[in-house]
Amino acid sequence: MDKLALKNIDNSANQDEIKNTGLNSARAAKKDEFYTQLSDIEKELRHYAQHFKGKTVYCNCDDPRVSNFFHYFSYGFEHLGLKKLIATCYKNQSVDLFSASDVEQAISLEYNGDKNGNKIPDLEEIGIKKLKGDGDFRSEESIELLKQADIVVTNPPFSLFREYVQQLIDYDKKFIIIGNLNAASYKEIFALIKANKIWFGPSIKSGDREFGVPDEYPLNAASFRLDADGRKFIRVKGVRWFTNLDFRERHEELILYKTYSPEEYPTYDNYDAIEVSKTKDIPLDYNGAMGVPITFLDKYNPEQFEILGITDRDNNSGLKIREYTVNDTPDYGNLNRRGAIKVDGKYKSTYARLLIKKVNPNEN
Numbered sequence: 001m002d003k004l005a006l007k008n009i010d011n012s013a014n015q016d017e018i019k020n021t022g023l024n025s026a027r028a029a030k031k032d033e034f035y036t037q038l039s040d041i042e043k044e045l046r047h048y049a050q051h052f053k054g055k056t057v058y059c060n061c062d063d064p065r066v067s068n069f070f071h072y073f074s075y076g077f078e079h080l081g082l083k084k085l086i087a088t089c090y091k092n093q094s095v096d097l098f099s100a101s102d103v104e105q106a107i108s109l110e111y112n113g114d115k116n117g118n119k120i121p122d123l124e125e126i127g128i129k130k131l132k133g134d135g136d137f138r139s140e141e142s143i144e145l146l147k148q149a150d151i152v153v154t155n156p157p158f159s160l161f162r163e164y165v166q167q168l169i170d171y172d173k174k175f176i177i178i179g180n181l182n183a184a185s186y187k188e189i190f191a192l193i194k195a196n197k198i199w200f201g202p203s204i205k206s207g208d209r210e211f212g213v214p215d216e217y218p219l220n221a222a223s224f225r226l227d228a229d230g231r232k233f234i235r236v237k238g239v240r241w242f243t244n245l246d247f248r249e250r251h252e253e254l255i256l257y258k259t260y261s262p263e264e265y266p267t268y269d270n271y272d273a274i275e276v277s278k279t280k281d282i283p284l285d286y287n288g289a290m291g292v293p294i295t296f297l298d299k300y301n302p303e304q305f306e307i308l309g310i311t312d313r314d315n316n317s318g319l320k321i322r323e324y325t326v327n328d329t330p331d332y333g334n335l336n337r338r339g340a341i342k343v344d345g346k347y348k349s350t351y352a353r354l355l356i357k358k359v360n361p362n363e364n
């Protein structure tokens with residue numbers, strides 16, 4: 001099914017209503033409208049093909065007219081051996097100048113595969129239902145659809161990331177979702193990472209990625225790219241996939257080549273760990289706790305390393321330890337400085353550090 005056919009599902013917004021809406025609220029509402037490119041979806045999803053056979057996939061933040069997730073799964077339905085594909089399209093309550101979510105009616109779509117043998121998802125093969133509510137992923141209607149799903153795959157609104165992930169965990173769903181690297185240091189998300197209930201996907205490990213934005217997106221000309229068809233794209237830094245589905249690369253060992261020396265790896269004064277400022281420099285012969293950058297998660301193999309905790313920046317005191325295992329929690333006399341990491345008598349003001357250690361200590 002092409003996207004033009006899908007545009008017929010649309011109901012246009014009331015233009016007067018659009019004009020009357022304030023610019024600032026429009027900008028605020030707009031921040032969540034980023035459309036993932038098909039090439040990025042393909043690069044990640046090819047690592048999970050074995051998980052999809054006979055499964056129901058739900059894209060619950062996806063307007064099928066613009067969502068490449070819906071495109072990927074509807075065209076790949078037979079190849080992946082899916083049982084069912086469901087999507088729900090959110091009707092933004094604050095219809096405004098910059099909203100792409102200008103549908104008057106939220107809808108759900110259901111696709112059960114090709115019926116007429118042309119291997120293409122035709123419009124008449126897709127069941128479209130009007131929703132009573134606005135299609136919010138937290139609504140009762142969406143939750144009923146979530147219950148039917150085995151795997152949820154989408155790019156959820158970043159502003160609701162914590163809540164979004166918590167709902168998936170509460171309903172015990174498998175998922176592959178795209179978000180921001182920084183979310184890994186959120187208290188709730190980090191707790192899931194530490195417990196090995198969620199991890200980074202394999203296809204994005206550095207750099208930025210381009211996302212489509214609505215035509216009216218409020219940007220100056222220097223900050224976006226127009227493609228040959230006049231569609232707008234912006235680059236977003238620090239993007240990562242978050243998943244709880246397994247893939248082969250997650251079990252590959254990180255090859256270590258450096259050896260430990262106290263000169264090269266300073267010890268924190270107030271916690272028994274060494275500072276390792278680059279993941280590739282993790283010493284092969286150190287068995288204790290180490291502070292590494294968050295991007296360590298790109299290389300994290302749970303059979304090789306255990307995550308003990310995470311530190312956080314504290315404006316007054318440098319680094320603050322946010323999560324420890326109970327046994328590791330250090331006792332600081334001064335509550336204001338609780339958890340601050342010190343090296344050579346100074347509170348270190350650097351990026352957050354993950355505290356890790358090897359699962360299998362060296363024998364030497």
Ligand SMILES: C[S@@+](CC[C@H](N)C(=O)[O-])C[C@H]1O[C@@H](n2cnc3c(N)ncnc32)[C@H](O)[C@@H]1O
Nearest residue numbers: 032033034035036061067090136137155156157
């Ligand atoms: C980052 S965009 C990604 C869109 C699409 N999944 C994609 O990758 O192309 C997030 C989408 O979630 C929608 N959205 C915002 N709040 C939502 C909510 N509470 N429930 C469901 N969808 C929501 C937005 O309208 C937006 O289209």
